Amino acid sequence: MIILAATPIGNLGDASPRLRTALAEARLVASEDTRVTQRLLAALGIENRPRLIALHEHNERQKAAELVELARDEDLLVLSDAGMPTVSDPGFPLVAAAAAAGVLVTAIPGPSAVVTALALSGLPTDRFAFEGFLPRKAGERARRLGELAGDRRTLVFFEAPTRLAASLAALAEAFGADRPAAVCRELTKLHEEVRRGPLAELADWAADGVRGEICIVVGGAPEPGPADAGDAVARVLQLTADGARLKDAAADVAAATGLGKRELYEAALRERASKHP
Secondary structure, eight states, rough: EEEEEEOSSSGGGGGGGGHHHHHHHHSSSSOOOHHHHHHHHHHHTTTOOOOEEEEEEEHHHHHHHHHHHHHHHHHHHEOOOBBOOOOSTTTHHHHHHHHHHTTEEEOOOOHHHHHHHHHHHOOOEEEEEEEEOOOHHHHHHHHHHHHHOOOOEEEEEOOGGGGHHHHHHHHHHHHHHTEEEEEETHHHSSEEEEEEEEEEHHHHHHOOOSSSSSEEEEOOOOOOOHHHHHHHHHHHHHHHHHHHHHHHHHHHHHHHHOOOOOHHHHHHHHHHHOOOO
């Protein structure tokens, strides 16, 4: 079988007994960085020296079929550098190929930066979505955030420290300066920090530079009230007056506000008919 094993995201004490046993007994390991795996074995005092196969973002699609065939004959332990494989880390093509080939896949649960950041953020946890890393290019990032601006779920992002300030500023522009958020860095490590506040305030704080592994957690869009719906219909009609098709205008405003596309379309039709009977 294939065994996806979660590894510590910072604190070695989070290595579970099951992970230690799996590392001690594994004969075949596919890992994001074999050097990181060797350091993990040494840090945990595990003397086992399994065969290590590199499985990273540049080769995982090419390696998937080969690894699936290896897993038919013996267990294949799959590791990322930290956390659970497949979650913004290599592994998804391998799991998909294994499922298609009828090869069993299981997991050794463990640390997750996504869930840890969500729990520490102080933001609603009943509905959330993980969005991974935002696009690096400003235009692509703005388009992605435009699609998410009306999402009422709490959103979790990964971000590099060098891009944190720019991403927070883009979030503030797309979601509103006052949208509540949290920046969680160095989770489970010695210098763990959770900074909470409005997006604009966090962007100002990050402008001086922030180090470490980072998660951004952002509160969902607020429920629109009656006034918001009226403003949204007015916006739809303004877009159509500027030349947009009614269907496209309703879709754009729905994405930005979280209101229903069909409801906006029909409300705009009624409003237009009342003005031009």
